[in-house]
Amino acid sequence: MKWSQMRWLAVVLLAVAAGATPYCYSQQPGGKGSTSPSPVQTARSDTPGVGNVQEHPLKRATDLARAAMEQAQRLQGCTFIMVKRESVNGKLSGHEAVFMKVRTQPFSVYAYTLGPVQPKGREAIFVEGRNGNKAQVHVTGFQHKLMGVMSLDPAGPEMMDGNRNSMTTAGFVNMMSNILKMYDLEGRHPENDVQIYTGAKVDGVACTCVQNAHSVRRPDFPYHMTRVFYDEQTSLPIRWEAYDWPAKAGAAPALLEEYTYRNVKLNPGLTDADFDINNPAYGYK
DSSP states (O other): OOGGGGGOOOSOOOOOOOOOSSSSOOOTTTSSSSSOOOOEEEEEEESOOOOBBBBOOTTHHHHHHHHHHHHHHHSSEEEEEEEEEEEEEEEOOOOOOEEEETTTTTTTTEEEEEOOOSSSTEEEEEEETSSSOOEEEEEEEHHHHHOOOOOEEEHHHHHHHHOOOOGGGGGGHHHHHHHHHHHHHHTTSSOOEEEEEEEEEEEEEEEEEEEEOOOSTTTOOOOSSEEEETTTTTTOEEEEEEEEEOSSSTTOOEEEEEEEEEEEEEEEEOOOOOOOOOOOSSSOO
């Protein structure tokens, strides 16, 4: 079996309703399908301050991220379908969908592939501190009969082949931790063009969109531009987009990764059985 067939196992940050088509539609600021969202704040690093006080362009973005982190830390767990596209080795993948369960304590992840490219029904379970911190994985059909349940390093080459992120980065807390670290690094430099919009839509859900773009390359800028879409009802992020630097002046930035969370259910009452390969609802046997 080629390990590249297992790229579905990586997870990060974002997801669809079970059984729904795994294509993600979002109305983005100024993009196709946009409803012309109203900017609630447009902050540029070169905007003159009021009097002698100038607010840092990332302050409002950081405030929203901290509020989302506070909400995420209150959760005991959640379920969602993550729809993703990722650029790996210069090639952008098609849309892939994975149903996921994430528990806060102990940190636990269950992943079930929905396709369309990867076969439906592959599963992976990771529970922090158990099974030597390895993921318990099985594929489908004859391969499962041949190989049985595999114990794999979630950050190892088998599971990371074709993926940008490990399944151990799943969940809102991990996502917001990474975003806050990114803002901290970016905030050390003046070249931040931050725009915050209301009226953005992700699958019809009203969102506040935070967009940050950079005019110059710096080691502290991992992306040319990022967008985070916060559900205005829950304050939690339900879509993330990251773009690479344009190949040449005037060219559009290339998409590196996008993750969308659909059919999000908060505190659904997850138990140990949800992260047990012996669960009769799972296909490990």
